[in-house]
Each structure stands twice: as C-alpha cells, then as structure tokens.
Amino acid sequence: MDPELFLDVANYIKEVHHIAYPLFDVAHFAMSCIHVRDDMSPNFLVVSRKHPLACWISCMLSCFAGYILANALLGEMPLAPLKDPKEVGLASLVWYLIFYSPFDIVYTLCKWFPVKLILSLLKEVQRVHKVHAGVHHTAKMYPHAYLVQVIIGVVKGAGAGFSKIAERFIRGTWIPTGHEFLQPTFPTKACAAAALLFVAEANTTYITAPHSFVYLGVVIFFVYFKFSSMMFSIHDPFMPLENLFCATFMGGVWDAISRALMSAREKPATKVPGVANGDADKKKL
Incomplete structure (x- = not known):
C-alpha cells in the first residue's frame, strides 16, 4: 500500500468518531443497553415494567460510566457527561427502543448476529477513542503522572465493567463479587494495554511511528479480537x-x-x- 494513502486512512480512522457522528454513539448506547437487559435475565419483565426508572438509571450509568468515573477520579463533576441534552436524549431513545419497542423488534434486530457484529465493532472503535481521549486529557492535567493517565484511560474505555456492581444495586440485585477487580474482562485488559501504549508513545522515544499509525494499530487490535471472539469464541488472548x-x-x-x-x-x-x-x-x- 502507498504510505501516503495508508497515512490518510490512519488519519481518517482517528477522526472518524467525529465525522460519522452519531453512528458510533448509537452503537455504544445500543450495546450498553443490551448488556444491561441481558444482565437482568430472568427478571427482565419485572424490572422493565414495574421499575422503569431504575431500568433507565442503570442504562444511563452504563452508557456514560466511563465519563462519570473518570470525572469523579479527576475531581471534576461526575454528572458533567449528562449536561448535554442531545446525548442524554439519544441514549434515552436507544434505551426505550431496546426495552419497549413494539413486539420487541429493535432488540431482536440488534441481537441478530450480522447487526450485533457491526454494532460491536463500531463500539470497539469508539472504545479506542475513549481510551486515547482519557490519556490525552489526563496528560494535560498531570503531565508526569503516568499511572494516573493509564488508570483514566482504562476507566474511560471500560467504565461499564467497573459500574456493573452499582447498576445491579440500582436494579435490586447485590452481587459483591461481580466486579472488574476480581474478574477483569478482556476489554479492561485491552484498554490497559492500549493506555500503556499511548502513554509510552507520548513520553518515550522508543515508538517512532506517526501517531495516526499507532492509533490505527490499536483500532485494528480491538476490532480483530472482538471479531475473533464473536466468530471463533476466542475470548481472552491474555490468559x-x-x-x-x-x-x-x-x-x-x-x-x-x-x-x-x-x-x-x-x-x-x-x-x-x-x-x-x-x-x-x-x-x-
């Protein structure tokens, strides 16, 4: 491939989150709400019909978990991600369609494997964007706090895993052992590896490739292993x-x-x- 063309592709992938708005946000919101709904089973009908407020709050917490937790750790307003009515409205619309669409058609369509695969891959592209944004934002506040940069990158990219225990508590389920510190999932480990790479790239001279190439490589890594996990049941290559x-x-x-x-x-x-x-x-x- 022509190096200039490859660089253009890398630059496009780095900015595609802003170019294709709100496609990636819709995919993220849909997969987050689906995860919450699947986690409710077999009490889905009880929670969604009798406790819609708890259902909505738990879904919003999952959708915006990365931003909420990162802001709380950095001493910023945790509810700042909810100040944008457009984002909250979009997430609420996706939540309503996933839980209350007629004949459950939206949920059934999203669970159809080709659609679920596309939504999952789009979510992974956005996950890389969140990890990079978390590392970049923290580096401005604490330039030499490399561990803090990695932690915020992981939290922003895999925040839903860390907020799972709070989501379940809101829905009336208490499972104290079901959290990421005891049972870290592959997204959390992958976000940690990506955050370490972004921090090393910004603060060392060992990585000489252009930043867009590094970003594209991380995107390929996330997309490839998500595709492999869904197609070939390869769930955790770090094991x-x-x-x-x-x-x-x-x-x-x-x-x-x-x-x-x-x-x-x-x-x-x-x-x-x-x-x-x-x-x-x-x-x-």
Missing part, C-alpha cells in the same frame, strides 16, 4: 500470558516446589508402618 506470569512471579513455582517436598516427605512416612509389620510377621514365623 496464557497471565497464567505464565502468575506461575513464575506470583508464587506458583514456590507452591509447586512446596507440594513436591511435602509429597516426598509423606512417602517415607507411609512406608514405615508396612516395614514394621513385615518385620513382625518374620518374627512370628
């Missing part, structure tokens, strides 16, 4: 690396050695009674 890291540096090796030593000590102890009985039998003879 083998995590298992190797934990086995090597988080006590796995020493635990295995301890178990081997314990089993080696127990084997002679189990043989002693048998030897003693054999000697006693010889004496009787």
